Amino acid sequence: MTGRTLYDKLWDSHVVHVEQDGTALLYIDRHLVHEVTSPQAFEGLKLAGRKPWRMGSVVATADHNTPTTGWERGIAGIEDPIARLQVETLDANLREHPAKAYFPFLDKRQGIVHVIGPESGATLPGMTVVCGDSHTSTHGAFACLAHGIGTSEVEHVLATQCLVTKKMRNMRASVEGALGRGVTGKDVVLAVIGRIGTAGGTGCAVEFAGSAIRSLSMEGRMTVCNMAIEAGARAGMVAVDETTLEYLKGRPFAPAGTEWDQAVATWRMLASDPGAKFDREVVLDAAAIAPQVTWGTSPEMVVPVEGEVPDPDKEKDATRREGMERALAYMGLKPRTPIQSIKLDKVFIGSCTNSRIEDLRAAASVVRGKRVAANVRLALVVPGSGLVKAQAEKEGLDRVFRESGFEWREPGCSMCLAMNADRLESGERCAATSNRNFEGRQGAGGRTHLVSPAMAAAAAIAGHFVDVRAWR
Amino acid sequence: MEKFTILNGLVAPLDRANVDTDAIIPKQFLKSIKRTGYGENCFDPWRYMDVGQPGMDNSRRPLNPGFVLNQPRYKGAQILLARKNFGCGSSREHAPWALQEYGFRCIIAPSFADIFFNNCFKNGLLPVVLTESQVDQLFYDSALPGFRLIVDLEQQTVATSDGAKVFRFEVDPSRRHSLLNGLDEIGLTLRRADEIRAFEARRREQFPWLFR
Numbered sequence: 001m002t003g004r005t006l007y008d009k010l011w012d013s014h015v016v017h018v019e020q021d022g023t024a025l026l027y028i029d030r031h032l033v034h035e036v037t038s039p040q041a042f043e044g045l046k047l048a049g050r051k052p053w054r055m056g057s058v059v060a061t062a063d064h065n066t067p068t069t070g071w072e073r074g075i076a077g078i079e080d081p082i083a084r085l086q087v088e089t090l091d092a093n094l095r096e097h098p099a100k101a102y103f104p105f106l107d108k109r110q111g112i113v114h115v116i117g118p119e120s121g122a123t124l125p126g127m128t129v130v131c132g133d134s135h136t137s138t139h140g141a142f143a144c145l146a147h148g149i150g151t152s153e154v155e156h157v158l159a160t161q162c163l164v165t166k167k168m169r170n171m172r173a174s175v176e177g178a179l180g181r182g183v184t185g186k187d188v189v190l191a192v193i194g195r196i197g198t199a200g201g202t203g204c205a206v207e208f209a210g211s212a213i214r215s216l217s218m219e220g221r222m223t224v225c226n227m228a229i230e231a232g233a234r235a236g237m238v239a240v241d242e243t244t245l246e247y248l249k250g251r252p253f254a255p256a257g258t259e260w261d262q263a264v265a266t267w268r269m270l271a272s273d274p275g276a277k278f279d280r281e282v283v284l285d286a287a288a289i290a291p292q293v294t295w296g297t298s299p300e301m302v303v304p305v306e307g308e309v310p311d312p313d314k315e316k317d318a319t320r321r322e323g324m325e326r327a328l329a330y331m332g333l334k335p336r337t338p339i340q341s342i343k344l345d346k347v348f349i350g351s352c353t354n355s356r357i358e359d360l361r362a363a364a365s366v367v368r369g370k371r372v373a374a375n376v377r378l379a380l381v382v383p384g385s386g387l388v389k390a391q392a393e394k395e396g397l398d399r400v401f402r403e404s405g406f407e408w409r410e411p412g413c414s415m416c417l418a419m420n421a422d423r424l425e426s427g428e429r430c431a432a433t434s435n436r437n438f439e440g441r442q443g444a445g446g447r448t449h450l451v452s453p454a455m456a457a458a459a460a461i462a463g464h465f466v467d468v469r470a471w472r
Numbered sequence: 473m474e475k476f477t478i479l480n481g482l483v484a485p486l487d488r489a490n491v492d493t494d495a496i497i498p499k500q501f502l503k504s505i506k507r508t509g510y511g512e513n514c515f516d517p518w519r520y521m522d523v524g525q526p527g528m529d530n531s532r533r534p535l536n537p538g539f540v541l542n543q544p545r546y547k548g549a550q551i552l553l554a555r556k557n558f559g560c561g562s563s564r565e566h567a568p569w570a571l572q573e574y575g576f577r578c579i580i581a582p583s584f585a586d587i588f589f590n591n592c593f594k595n596g597l598l599p600v601v602l603t604e605s606q607v608d609q610l611f612y613d614s615a616l617p618g619f620r621l622i623v624d625l626e627q628q629t630v631a632t633s634d635g636a637k638v639f640r641f642e643v644d645p646s647r648r649h650s651l652l653n654g655l656d657e658i659g660l661t662l663r664r665a666d667e668i669r670a671f672e673a674r675r676r677e678q679f680p681w682l683f684r
Contacts, residue, residue, distance in 0.1 A: 016667055016668055020645075021645040021646055023646040025661060027671055036564075037563070039505035040506065043505070043507075048656075048658070056683065065503060082503040082504065082526055083503045085503075124681070132563060132565075133563055134587055149590075150563055150590060151507075151565040151591075152595070153590070153591075155658065156661065159661075159662070160661040160665075162661055162668055165590075168586075198490055198557060199556060199557040199560070202557070203586060229587075232560065232585060234587060255684070320489075323490065326488070417494075417499050417562075419500070436492075436494070436561060436562075438492045438495065439495060440494060440498055444498075444517060
């Protein structure tokens with residue numbers, strides 16, 4: 001028997017039943033639930049007279065719609081009545097069906113679902129993890145099979161604890177060598193997306209491997225896996241190693257005592273076997289990766305910070321050329337503009353991609369003792385969870401940000417998708433640590449450039465993009 | 473779920489790659505707790521000149537004359553012809569809900585994003601993958617006013633009305649079966665409840681920490 005990939009192992013250990021055409025019933029260990037993609041699923045259950053199969057698998061929170069200011073006003077702080085009803089509906093559904101854990105709006109452990117899962121130890125190696133959110137791929141950093149699902153599937157998992165699905169293909173993205181100073185997991189994954197394209201991983205589960213990936217902290221690995229979906233891959237993953245175990249030990253929902261030892265023994269097998277076969281491989285040289293900045297309206301439209309906005313006239317493929325021209329028109333950019341001359345109106349540090357403590361530390365170290373540039377109207381730091389916020393405050397990072405002219409907010413998804421009041425106005429240009437630069441993503445007509453936390457912080461101070469590697 | 477067997481429908485071409493689900497249905501409409509009410513806001517940022525908000529009277533909003541679906545000739549279109557990586561980005565099932573409520577029953581493209589592709593099948597909306605060159609030919613043909621296609625799920629074919637072109641497409645047998653018969657997937661899975669329970673019991677014994 002040839003070696004198995006990490007994905008093969010995760011898949012094999014969760015198959016309950018397979019049809020002749022390969023369609024399988026896959027058992028789900030952890031189901032993460034939030035307010036936006038779950039109300040119709042709970043309603044569907046009720047209408048069909050069904051009960052949830054195992055609410056003990058569910059960890060829930062409200063994150064997409066929640067405001068990042070005005071928490072002292074309680075639920076009334078959600079001014080939009082439609083958004084408030086959605087958050088209250090989640091409350092009601094979780095009251096009727098108590099979960100393993102529910103961190104509601106205003107709870108000190110509330111936060112972005114992909115931040116609180118790992119930080120509470122609810123995400124454990126070897127699990128299948130699903131959530132009605134495409135960035136569920138984040139949890140793959142813990143050697144989980146984790147991916148986003150639609151609301152019908154949320155209902156299906158609630159009702160049956162299984163997902164009807166087919167096995168994906170195996171892909172490996174290896175990043176070998178040492179990352180340069182100031183180059184982060186965000187830059188690595190943007191470079192991978194730049195290389196393989198926004199559909200390069202479609203139909204695949206991508207294992208991120210290589211010495212540069214192993215050198216990343218869990219926070220860095222989560223950032224990389226988070227954006228696997230931006231390369232088209234529903235699931236990204238990284239093998240278990242000491243870094244994984246160190247992160248998990250002592251987390252509230254992680255096993256303890258002898259059970260910890262048993263768990264660790266099984267987790268250590270969660271890596272691809274030598275000689276395992278991948279359907280597709282891509283290898284990047286870590287030393288060649290510079291801090292990345294997106295210039296267009298798709299995450300694949302990305303260049304190194306020392307680069308310039310590309311020229312569509314040089315693109316031979318007509319569909320691609322038209323896409324580039326449309327993106328440049330939307331972004332208000334001219335071909336061959338140096339990236340570092342692009343001026344910014346807003347800066348957003350946050351999202352399930354980059355709002356963890358390490359991200360905030362990196363950003364704070366860049367801005368310490370400096371002031372946000374006059375042309376930057378709003379520089380926002382939105383911690384990923386209440387616990388991240390508390391830790392940052394304990395370290396005095398909130399003061400560093402505030403003294404530099406940043407706003408220090410309550411946790412949530414915030415301006416990554418702008419469902420709450422935090423958003424770009426039409427024409428505004430933003431350096432964002434989030435994951436999508438689609439048209440209108442951060443607000444109708446808003447222009448998003450995706451970067452790492454340190455790059456966003458430096459851009460806030462300079463008022464335009466700068467190479468954080470030269471930052472003093 | 474609504475059945476899908478055979479569809480003879482008007483074709484509307486949307487000639488851009490990487491259409492994301494944020495464009496199909498923007499975030500401000502995701503605050504609803506209902507499964508319906510998204511059709512009038514399908515492609516909202518491209519379809520209207522102003523920025524849409526929930527609760528607006530959409531019939532009074534200024535339409536974007538430059539957006540292809542606003543052309544009178546595509547009124548009533550049931551087949552959307554699209555480019556590669558259609559439906560990328562967010563997993564929001566509101567996207568297929570919006571497309572279906574708009575009137576589409578089938579989307580033809582050279583490739584789809586995985587989660588969107590899945591979501592379509594759960595809602596009786598058929599995503600059909602054809603080759604780039606076949607899709608190119610259909611884009612060319614769609615310049616003809618009143619261009620229609622016949623999508624036959626039983627036969628797994630897309631054909632022009634005159635039968636001059638017949639393209640075969642692939643679809644998983646189990647998905648095809650569910651769609652042809654409009655089956656309730658949860659009901660089907662629950663027929664295997666004993667198997668799931670047995671699997672779960674073994675797993676609980678082997679990995680008790682997953683069940684704490």
